[in-house]
Amino acid sequence: MVFEFYPEVGLTRAELCDKISANMSDKRFQHVQNVAKSALRLAERWGYPEPRKAELAGLLHDYAKETTDETFIQLIDKYQLDPDLLNWNNNVWHGLVRIYKIQEDLGLTDPEITRAIEIHTVGSAAMSLLDKILYVADYVEDGRTFEGVDVARQLAYEQDLDAAVAYETVHTVAFLASKHVRIYPQTILTYNAYVEQLK
Numbered sequence: 613m614v615f616e617f618y619p620e621v622g623l624t625r626a627e628l629c630d631k632i633s634a635n636m637s638d639k640r641f642q643h644v645q646n647v648a649k650s651a652l653r654l655a656e657r658w659g660y661p662e663p664r665k666a667e668l669a670g671l672l673h674d675y676a677k678e679t680t681d682e683t684f685i686q687l688i689d690k691y692q693l694d695p696d697l698l699n700w701n702n703n704v705w706h707g708l709v710r711i712y713k714i715q716e717d718l719g720l721t722d723p724e725i726t727r728a729i730e731i732h733t734v735g736s737a738a739m740s741l742l743d744k745i746l747y748v749a750d751y752v753e754d755g756r757t758f759e760g761v762d763v764a765r766q767l768a769y770e771q772d773l774d775a776a777v778a779y780e781t782v783h784t785v786a787f788l789a790s791k792h793v794r795i796y797p798q799t800i801l802t803y804n805a806y807v808e809q810l811k
């Protein structure tokens with residue numbers, strides 16, 4: 613199922629894809645299309661009633677990921693976001709901060725979609741069905757090849773979406789720790805809230 617018009621942004625699919633692809637590399641554009649496809653599949657499997665929103669969240673989730681650090685810093689200031697965000701980097705900012713850029717550029721106001729995009733990198737302790745669909749779709753889309761992706765896909769598409777959230781979070785935390793980089797506190801809250809879903 614592919615939708616031809618997205619009322620949440622007032623654009624046809626072709627217009628939307630033009631805007632998105634103008635803002636990113638071909639490789640990332642392929643990734644966001646894969647995430648949209650995976651989000652649709654998860655919406656169907658787990659009974660999310662608005663598949664168009666799942667697809668749109670997938671298409672928009674990494675919008676303008678190539679935004680400069682300077683622009684992010686200006687947005688943190690302009691919207692008076694938590695100043696602690698200044699201690700982090702693009703990986704953490706591109707969901708939490710970029711949502712304001714998506715709102716500015718596309719007029720997106722739908723609170724379910726903006727929330728899902730906002731937390732797609734770090735998750736949250738209490739995720740809606742759409743939040744989980746986008747978080748997991750980003751991890752299991754067809755282009756991902758990391759070790760364990762088969763287990764993640766089986767949990768996501770077949771067995772248990774909460775367990776898929778947990779699997780992704782456990783592995784992301786372990787990966788970040790192995791690289792000796794700081795872990796954003798909200799990522800730890802997601803870990804604590806979902807880890808026992810794997811038992």
Ligand code: GDP
Nearest residue numbers: 674703704732733734750784793794795796799
């Ligand atoms: P992508 O945008 O499709 O590449 O995927 P994500 O938005 O899920 O993640 C972007 C990057 O952020 C990945 O390299 C993650 O490992 C990294 N990341 C996720 N959570 C955290 C965190 O808590 N702290 C830091 N420093 N990086 C994180």
Ligand code: FE
Nearest residue numbers: 673674706733
């Ligand atoms: Fe992302």
Ligand code: FE
Nearest residue numbers: 643673674750
């Ligand atoms: Fe992504």
